[in-house]
Amino acid sequence: MMRRILGVLCGLGLSLQAAPRPNIIVILTDDQGYGDLGCNGGGKHKVVTPHIDQMAKEGARLTNFYVAAAICTPSRAALMTGCYPKRIDMSDGVNLACDEKGLNPSEITIAELAQLNGYKTGMFGKWHLGDQPEFLPMNQGFEEFFGLPYSHDIHPFHGNQKKYNFPPLPLLEGEKVIELEPDADYLTKRITERAVGFIEKHKEEPFFMYVAHPLPHRPIHASPPFMEDLPETIQKGLKEENGTINYKLRDNLYSRAIAEVDWSVGQILEALEKQGIDENTFVLFTSDNGPKLGSSGKLTGGKGSILEGGMRVPTVVRWPQGIPAGKDNDEVMTAMDIFPTMASLMGGEVPQDRVIDGKDVSETLTAGASSPHEFFFYYDKNKMGGVRWMHWKLRMSKGKPVLVDLNMDVAEKQNVAKNHPEIVEQLKTAMQEFDRQITSEIRPAGYVENPQILTLDQ
Numbered sequence: 102m103m104r105r106i107l108g109v110l111c112g113l114g115l116s117l118q119a120a121p122r123p124n125i126i127v128i129l130t131d132d133q134g135y136g137d138l139g140c141n142g143g144g145k146h147k148v149v150t151p152h153i154d155q156m157a158k159e160g161a162r163l164t165n166f167y168v169a170a171a172i173c174t175p176s177r178a179a180l181m182t183g184c185y186p187k188r189i190d191m192s193d194g195v196n197l198a199c200d201e202k203g204l205n206p207s208e209i210t211i212a213e214l215a216q217l218n219g220y221k222t223g224m225f226g227k228w229h230l231g232d233q234p235e236f237l238p239m240n241q242g243f244e245e246f247f248g249l250p251y252s253h254d255i256h257p258f259h260g261n262q263k264k265y266n267f268p269p270l271p272l273l274e275g276e277k278v279i280e281l282e283p284d285a286d287y288l289t290k291r292i293t294e295r296a297v298g299f300i301e302k303h304k305e306e307p308f309f310m311y312v313a314h315p316l317p318h319r320p321i322h323a324s325p326p327f328m329e330d331l332p333e334t335i336q337k338g339l340k341e342e343n344g345t346i347n348y349k350l351r352d353n354l355y356s357r358a359i360a361e362v363d364w365s366v367g368q369i370l371e372a373l374e375k376q377g378i379d380e381n382t383f384v385l386f387t388s389d390n391g392p393k394l395g396s397s398g399k400l401t402g403g404k405g406s407i408l409e410g411g412m413r414v415p416t417v418v419r420w421p422q423g424i425p426a427g428k429d430n431d432e433v434m435t436a437m438d439i440f441p442t443m444a445s446l447m448g449g450e451v452p453q454d455r456v457i458d459g460k461d462v463s464e465t466l467t468a469g470a471s472s473p474h475e476f477f478f479y480y481d482k483n484k485m486g487g488v489r490w491m492h493w494k495l496r497m498s499k500g501k502p503v504l505v506d507l508n509m510d511v512a513e514k515q516n517v518a519k520n521h522p523e524i525v526e527q528l529k530t531a532m533q534e535f536d537r538q539i540t541s542e543i544r545p546a547g548y549v550e551n552p553q554i555l556t557l558d559q
Contacts, residue, residue, distance in 0.1 A: 136398025144396025203231015
């Protein structure tokens with residue numbers, strides 16, 4: 102695998118870097134809303150996140166950080182490749198079990214970029230970019246993988262069993278299925294233990310680690326230490342599940358799932374300090390899209406929406422040697438920027454043979470430089486839905502333009518399109534031109550014939 106990566110990328114004029122660079126950790130949650138951090142207000146569930154809040158004090162909150170899609174698979178594809186999902190044909194929905202489609206192995210992922218630059222790579226958690234061997238993390242640049250191929254609700258107890266008939270949920274070690282229907286109450290704990298072990302194992306060499314928690318996506322789970330003092334009615338209901346999943350009942354556990362994710366962040370930061378490498382480790386905490394159950398805080402909208410609450414996500418970054426502590430960063434940045442920013446931090450370069458939509462925001466993070474983004478485009482699956490330019494956001498609603506000034510109206514309540522027709526026309530043109538360009542240059546997703554169910558017998 103590494104030989105293939107080196108052959109491809111060295112052919113692009115890229116080279117391995119011998120000099121040590123910061124370790125890089127990306128922690129991604131699933132369906133966590135902008136308001137679902139203590140430092141962002143705590144949301145309607147009044148979540149408490151002391152470790153992430155402390156991380157913000159020692160680093161920065163990124164208050165205008167966007168994902169490229171408001172649902173799982175497209176958002177994660179953009180994170181991995183630095184590209185809008187439509188550009189890489191990964192924008193039309195989420196991958197399911199035994200899916201013929203996945204992230205094309207010809208795409209260069211941030212893990213492959215890290216390997217090229219001499220970094221050890223590990224992923225722990227939810228992948229959701231294809232469950233066939235060609236698409237799994239071990240064939241996309243990760244040297245270690247422990248986790249799920251897709252969301253933990255893609256199992257026989259899915260909330261809509263009449264519509265879906267999913268096989269048992271597989272838990273993988275590398276490419277091998279090691280369990281079916283793992284106890285989801287313990288997923289956060291097990292993922293965290295593997296992440297801490299990876300840090301201990303690679304403390305003497307640069308590493309990139311991707312921790313993708315399956316929670317707080319429904320159905321909600323938490324391990325026993327975070328389930329104490331539950332109301333008796335909930336305890337009784339959980340005992341009566343009897344091998345099924347009571348989605349509605351488990352919705353009451355939302356704040357507890359967030360608390361365990363926060364505990365996990367604390368364990369990772371503690372491990373970095375214990376190994377003496379926390380000062381030069383870049384840690385980014387964010388979510389894949391807005392909330393299904395949680396809170397968007399001051400924003401409107403949630404998962405699946407191109408309103409701010411669907412695509413502006415809770416984000417905190419910490420790097421003591423590089424990022425000033427305790428100051429919010431309000432510049433526009435995106436999950437797609439992680440790819441070129443990692444290249445910069447590692448001393449490498451982005452590939453020159455393909456379009457990468459993300460921008461290097463290293464100076465925006467470390468030196469207070471302005472955002473390199475002129476526009477950020479909001480896509481609703483394959484459809485262009487809106488654009489942000491400076492503090493203006495234009496989106497189309499039932500064919501009519503809705504223009505809002507996000508500095509004055511972050512909840513998007515006041516349509517001022519009639520007051521600024523010239524801005525409306527300017528932004529409509531920008532949307533049309535970009536969508537024409539990206540539509541003409543779509544790179545194909547990966548496909549396999551006769552996809553197979555992942556099982557212990559494989």
